Amino acid sequence: MMTRECAVCLLIKPEEEFGPTYSERCRHTVRQICNICTYQSIRVILDDAISNQVSCPEPNCMVKLISDEISRVLAINNDQILLNKYDRYLTTRSLDLMDNFYWCAHGCGSGQFDDSKKTRDLKIHCDVCEKDTCAFHRVKWHDKMTCDRYDKLHPSIDLMTNKWMKNNSKICPGCQCKIEKNGGCFHMTCKKCHHQFCWECMANYTTRIAKPQRQHKISCQHHPIGNFLILIRLMRRREL
Ligand SMILES: [Zn+2]
Ligand SMILES: [Zn+2]
Ligand SMILES: [Zn+2]
Ligand SMILES: [Zn+2]
Ligand SMILES: [Zn+2]
Ligand SMILES: [Zn+2]
Structure with missing residues (x-):
């Protein structure tokens, strides 16, 4: 054998x-x-x-x-x-890949085919749980609301991501690539070119320099004197 x-x-x-x-x-x-x-x-x-x-x-x-x-x-x-x-x-x-198939948005596990050409303001009625789903938004049917109105009340995820990117990403001065903010830290290191810079003032921030704090622009809160100036400005405002 x-x-x-x-x-x-x-x-x-x-x-x-x-x-x-x-x-x-x-x-x-x-x-x-x-x-x-x-x-x-x-x-x-x-x-x-x-x-x-x-x-x-x-x-x-x-x-x-x-x-x-x-x-x-x-x-x-x-x-x-x-x-x-x-x-x-x-x-x-395979159902996920079909454009004319709609999962019930109420989580009953069922779904429906619908071949009407219209997609907006199309209500799909579930045969199993008897509840309605919006065919365009693929969410539970928005009662007394058109799809247009629903859009206005729920800015799309795309819009929100764009807004988030605007507030949380900057162009690296080293390689001109978009880089995302790394948590709460203002000390950024580009993953591509390893350039280090300050998130607030974009100053070159190389730790090899003896006093890296000095590298910040004076308007930046991380500059040792800048910080002091901001404090004075705040105190003055309080006095007024
Ligand atoms: Zn094999
Ligand atoms: Zn074996
Ligand atoms: Zn259902
Ligand atoms: Zn809708
Ligand atoms: Zn870079
Ligand atoms: Zn700075």
């Missing part, structure tokens, strides 16, 4: 237990990982988070398995529970 040692469990097993390759795109003709270990490694990935990101576990292969190949491994190993879960995942994914 021909035998082989499994690269994972290190058991000597008959060759039949190293079945055929699971994918036609595999870069190896034989397998070094036994059937049980192959299945276990795929099960661990899918149990953790169901997805299509499953690769052939053979050393030096790493070919991404397609959904039929993943289903086949689960079917051969009689894992009906995981197979059902994976099927549901595939169905959900």
Whole structure:
């Protein structure tokens, strides 16, 4: 009897237990990982988070398995529970990609097809929970409100991100790249060119300089004297 040692469990097993390759795109003709270990490694990935990101576990292969190949491994190993879960995942994914399918926004897990050309102010009624969903915004139906009105009350995420970027990003004086503020710290270091500068006054802020504080512009609150001037200005204002 021909035998082989499994690269994972290190058991000597008959060759039949190293079945055929699971994918036609595999870069190896034989397998070094036994059937049980192959299945276990795929099960661990899918149990953790169901997805299509499953690769052939053979050393030096790493070919991404397609959904039929993943289903086949689960079917051969009689894992009906995981197979059902994976099927549901595939169905959900294909529905997500359809423009005329609308998930119920009330979380009942159901959804509806609708082929009307109109998209704004289109109310989709759920057959399962009897509640309504806005087809355009894909949210719970906004009662007594048109989609236009809803837009005005809910500035889009894009607008908000733009605003956030404006307040929290600057152009690096070193490489002209956009760089994001790093927490509450005013001492910025560009990840691209490693240029260091002050967030407030954009002054070059290299720690090699003996007194880095002096590098700030006098108008900057981080300048030792500037700080003092701001304090005086504040005190004067209080006196007035
Ligand atoms: Zn094994
Ligand atoms: Zn492979
Ligand atoms: Zn529903
Ligand atoms: Zn709407
Ligand atoms: Zn830079
Ligand atoms: Zn500064």
